[in-house]
Amino acid sequence: MPSxxxxxxxxxxxxxxxxxxxxxxxxxxxxxFSNQYKATIGADFLTKEVEFEDRLFxxxxxxxxxxxxxxxxxxxxxRGADCCVLVYDVNVQKSFDNLNNWREEFLIQASPSDPENFxxxxxxNKVDVDxxxxxxxxxxxxxxxxxxxxxxxxxxxxxKEGINVExxxxxxxxxxxxxxEEEEIYLPDTIDVGSTSQQRASGCDC
Amino acid sequence: MHESDIHDLSDDADYAVAxxxxxxSMTRADDSKRSSYSDLEDAExxxxxxxxxxxxxxxxxxxxxxxxxxxxxGSSLFxxxxxxxxxxxxxxxxxxxxxxxxxxxxSFSDIQSIRRHTPTIGWQYVIVVSSVCAGLAxxxxxxxxxxxxxxxxxxxxxxxxxxxxxxxxxxxxxxFQDPLQKxxxxxxxxGSLANRTPSSSSSPSYGNLEDKYTSADGHLxxxxxxxKQRQKxxxxxxxxxxxxxxKFSLVTRFARETTSQLFRxxxxxxxxxxxxxxxxxxxxxxxxxEMTSNDVEIVPKKVPVPSDPLEFDKLSLVWGQxxxxxxxxxxxxxxxxxxxxxxxxxxxxxxxxxxxxxxxxRKKVWTFLLGYYSYDSTYAEREYAVLVKKSEYETIKNQxxxxxxxxxxxxxxxxxxxGLIDKDVVRTDRSLPFYEGDDNPNVRLMHxxxxxxxxxxxxxxxxxxMSDLLSPILFIMKDESEAxxxxxxxLERLGPNFNRDQSGMHSQLFALSKLVELLDxxxxxxxxxxDCLNYFxxxxxxxxxxxxxxxxxxTLRLWEVLWTHYPSEHLHLYVCIAILKRHRxxxxxxxxDFDTLLKFINELSGQIDLDPILRDAEAxxxxxxxxxxxxxxxGTPPSLPIQDSSIYYQDDSLL
Ligand SMILES: Nc1nc2c(ncn2[C@@H]2O[C@H](COP(=O)(O)OP(=O)(O)OP(=O)(O)O)[C@@H](O)[C@H]2O)c(=O)[nH]1
Ligand SMILES: [Mg+2]
Numbered sequence: 001m002p003s004x005x006x007x008x009x010x011x012x013x014x015x016x017x018x019x020x021x022x023x024x025x026x027x028x029x030x031x032x033f034s035n036q037y038k039a040t041i042g043a044d045f046l047t048k049e050v051e052f053e054d055r056l057f058x059x060x061x062x063x064x065x066x067x068x069x070x071x072x073x074x075x076x077x078x079r080g081a082d083c084c085v086l087v088y089d090v091n092v093q094k095s096f097d098n099l100n101n102w103r104e105e106f107l108i109q110a111s112p113s114d115p116e117n118f119x120x121x122x123x124x125n126k127v128d129v130d131x132x133x134x135x136x137x138x139x140x141x142x143x144x145x146x147x148x149x150x151x152x153x154x155x156x157x158x159x160k161e162g163i164n165v166e167x168x169x170x171x172x173x174x175x176x177x178x179x180x181e182e183e184e185i186y187l188p189d190t191i192d193v194g195s196t197s198q199q200r201a202s203g204c205d206c
Numbered sequence: 207m208h209e210s211d212i213h214d215l216s217d218d219a220d221y222a223v224a225x226x227x228x229x230x231s232m233t234r235a236d237d238s239k240r241s242s243y244s245d246l247e248d249a250e251x252x253x254x255x256x257x258x259x260x261x262x263x264x265x266x267x268x269x270x271x272x273x274x275x276x277x278x279x280g281s282s283l284f285x286x287x288x289x290x291x292x293x294x295x296x297x298x299x300x301x302x303x304x305x306x307x308x309x310x311x312x313s314f315s316d317i318q319s320i321r322r323h324t325p326t327i328g329w330q331y332v333i334v335v336s337s338v339c340a341g342l343a344x345x346x347x348x349x350x351x352x353x354x355x356x357x358x359x360x361x362x363x364x365x366x367x368x369x370x371x372x373x374x375x376x377x378x379x380x381x382f383q384d385p386l387q388k389x390x391x392x393x394x395x396x397g398s399l400a401n402r403t404p405s406s407s408s409s410p411s412y413g414n415l416e417d418k419y420t421s422a423d424g425h426l427x428x429x430x431x432x433x434k435q436r437q438k439x440x441x442x443x444x445x446x447x448x449x450x451x452x453k454f455s456l457v458t459r460f461a462r463e464t465t466s467q468l469f470r471x472x473x474x475x476x477x478x479x480x481x482x483x484x485x486x487x488x489x490x491x492x493x494x495x496e497m498t499s500n501d502v503e504i505v506p507k508k509v510p511v512p513s514d515p516l517e518f519d520k521l522s523l524v525w526g527q528x529x530x531x532x533x534x535x536x537x538x539x540x541x542x543x544x545x546x547x548x549x550x551x552x553x554x555x556x557x558x559x560x561x562x563x564x565x566x567x568r569k570k571v572w573t574f575l576l577g578y579y580s581y582d583s584t585y586a587e588r589e590y591a592v593l594v595k596k597s598e599y600e601t602i603k604n605q606x607x608x609x610x611x612x613x614x615x616x617x618x619x620x621x622x623x624x625g626l627i628d629k630d631v632v633r634t635d636r637s638l639p640f641y642e643g644d645d646n647p648n649v650r651l652m653h654x655x656x657x658x659x660x661x662x663x664x665x666x667x668x669x670x671x672m673s674d675l676l677s678p679i680l681f682i683m684k685d686e687s688e689a690x691x692x693x694x695x696x697l698e699r700l701g702p703n704f705n706r707d708q709s710g711m712h713s714q715l716f717a718l719s720k721l722v723e724l725l726d727x728x729x730x731x732x733x734x735x736x737d738c739l740n741y742f743x744x745x746x747x748x749x750x751x752x753x754x755x756x757x758x759x760x761t762l763r764l765w766e767v768l769w770t771h772y773p774s775e776h777l778h779l780y781v782c783i784a785i786l787k788r789h790r791x792x793x794x795x796x797x798x799d800f801d802t803l804l805k806f807i808n809e810l811s812g813q814i815d816l817d818p819i820l821r822d823a824e825a826x827x828x829x830x831x832x833x834x835x836x837x838x839x840x841g842t843p844p845s846l847p848i849q850d851s852s853i854y855y856q857d858d859s860l861l
Contacts (some may be wrong), residue, residue: 001861012729017627017629017670018626018629018630035632035633036633036636036637037633038633038634038670038674038754039629039630039634039670039672039673041671041674041745041746041749041750041754042742042745042746042749042808043742043804044804044808045801045804045805046806060801065670066670067626067669067670067704067777069669069704069705069706069708070670072707072708072710073708073742073745076740076742076800077742092625094622140594175663
């Protein structure tokens with residue numbers, strides 16, 4: 001049973017409205033881009049099987065709404081996450097400035113067991129726009145921020161052109177797998193006394 | 207709990223099987239099942255009545271006459287009702303229908319109650335409520351040749367039958383302490399409801415139920431009266447669920463679909479009947495398909511089928527009505543007086559509630575439904591208002607149009623708002639011809655209206671979801687200013703959906719959970735146990751009024767129906783419950799957790815059949831009555847906000 005549970009990795013994508021979260025998810029899972037995705041309301045997820053170290057895992061990728069007003073729903077969606085992907089639009093300063101808010105909001109609402117070491121990944125999306133000419137956030141600045149937050153892995157992507165999307169999600173999957181959170185998943189196997197991990201263990205198992 | 211239980215017991219499944227196999231399977235004999243029935247062949251006939259008839263629809267031609275018998279075998283009493291063969295003078299009456307209603311060897315140990323009805327006009331009839339399978343009510347049996355008294359007297363000789371102390375026309379079969387009784391009282395109806403006195407049992411007036419809706423946030427006035435008489439008693443006669451079942455059984459065909467949909471509770475909540483009974487029940491309908499001509503009574507003589515328009519009314523006007531055709535131009539004009547006033551707004555709303563509006567008439571009618579025009583305005587007043595409102599719109603629009611690029615640089619809030627709107631309008635209904643293609647002028651209009659709205663209501667600003675609400679309105683109104691003002695009217699009610707603190711959404715989700723608790727406590731308990739009580743999986747439904755759940759045309763229909771506020775301002779919550787109830791067996795049977803449920807609900811998009819859902823929603827709303835209304839806190843959208851100056855207070859540090 002624990003090994004079966006362990007194969008599900010939950011990933012949450014966060015970031016301002018319109019930075020391309022839905023597009024990135026669809027590019028990764030369905031290998032396609034459409035500029036007709038609707039603004040996300042509430043949340044949804046897609047799943048994808050990934051092979052890693054000769055084992056199969058199911059990545060469950062959660063796409064949430066970027067609008068700040070919907071953030072209070074996060075509580076329900078973030079719990080049990082194994083990795084959090086923070087996305088900004090390299091052409092929109094504000095979306096980069098907000099990364100910190102998204103990160104903190106996530107840590108509060110998901111309350112992972114080991115916040116210091118919880119795996120985040122940052123994606124600077126839409127690098128294709130205007131051949132990079134309308135870009136306002138430099139790679140250097142982004143990397144500096146990531147370094148300051150405990151060496152968060154960073155990728156520059158284009159959901160439209162499919163640039164770096166596969167690569168980013170490989171790292172996302174790997175870090176989700178190695179996340180401290182997974183230990184919780186093993187817990188039902190052992191006798192757990194008074195730890196913080198009841199949440200996951202009490203989830204529906206049938 | 208096993209999945210197979212759910213399906214075995216599903217009345218719908220039986221229905222589906224019956225309709226699929228039709229008459230072709232009638233000749234196929236299934237020995238094992240037949241033998242269980244033929245056991246009864248040596249039973250003693252203690253009562254026999256001809257011309258006992260079922261009215262599957264309001265059409266006289268579709269009535270099915272048959273023979274009712276009481277059979278005694280050992281110490282057990284059984285009831286059978288067999289339709290006549292050879293009576294089918296009309297093609298509409300299919301073998302399937304006959305099979306569907308045939309009652310084969312219903313044991314009295316499976317009967318909970320029998321109610322006698324004596325309408326002032328028409329025949330006496332009885333409704334039998336089974337104690338198995340969540341208390342399914344059988345269709346009313348009309349005694350065309352009399353004999354109800356004798357029927358009841360005969361039963362009394364053979365089984366324990368008690369006349370209810372509360373209601374002289376209700377006869378309770380079996381022991382009240384029978385655990386099966388619990389099935390029915392646990393039927394998702396809370397104690398307060400369950401302890402209510404039945405309404406007007408001696409002369410049923412269900413036909414008028416719908417006329418008792420109050421116009422605004424209505425509930426039934428008859429329910430209110432009942433409430434005054436509320437007493438504490440455990441007499442099942444007071445169990446509203448019995449009444450509900452009986453009422454549903456009045457429209458027979460509908461009842462067979464809906465009762466099973468709405469009242470499957472006991473199948474999955476663990477209070478279900480024991481295995482043996484379950485098997486009996488499940489096989490009953492199957493047996494009926496295997497009927498051979500031996501089993502069918504031969505028609506004695508011509509059956510009198512007097513037509514009775516009043517009675518038709520009674521049958522068709524029961525809640526959860528079939529949908530009507532949409533309101534057309536000609537009929538519309540009958541609602542207006544010579545100067546253009548709507549003479550009877552409630553009649554209009556009721557008409558629209560049951561049928562919607564023809565597409566080409568929507569532009570006219572929506573302005574009233576949304577409250578942009580008042581019902582008592584005249585043609586002349588409206589013509590004038592259009593002009594005034596147009597210039598008012600232009601004034602507000604000008605407020606942002608006059609912002610220069612230099613000024614915008616120092617106006618972050620404006621830029622961000624505009625940015626959000628820019629991003630959303632190009633993601634809204636672009637596959638629709640009306641909004642399709644590059645540089646589509648309607649997309650531009652949508653942008654302008656939303657930005658103007660964010661100035662008109664600067665505190666609320668722009669929030670995602672608003673473009674979804676505007677899209678159909680612009681599509682119908684086709685005029686910038688009028689679309690804007692209709693949108694303003696809509697947001698008078700739905701604006702709180704977008705409050706920064708999400709208070710409007712939370713109050714609706716809360717009310718939804720209260721209503722599910724009231725109308726389907728097993729489902730409520732399931733959600734509770736599985737950490738789903740926040741109802742976030744219904745968030746999108748409520749935020750944008752199911753806009754993403756139906757095809758465009760169906761959304762227009764649903765919206766105009768909701769906007770009538772006819773049976774309730776909060777019909778949309780009953781729509782949620784109707785959809786959830788349709789899928790409750792899957793949700794609970796597959797043990798969905800929150801994630802799975804959310805995905806499941808998201809994927810229902812485009813799969814929901816609107817008309818049956820509306821009927822169910824109406825029925826649920828009526829069932830819930832004033833207890834439903836009481837579950838919804840005052841000011842819950844789309845009720846107009848309670849007047850409070852602080853309600854729109856928004857933290858200025860946010861966008
Ligand atoms: N040029 C370009 N456009 C993109 C890219 N990714 C997304 N877009 C466009 O940006 C807009 C927003 O993309 P979405 O994927 O819907 O954004 P989101 O982050 O899911 O937004 P919300 O659901 O509102 O939170 C759409 O019009 C996309 O077509 C990209 O890599 N390059
Ligand atoms: Mg999205």
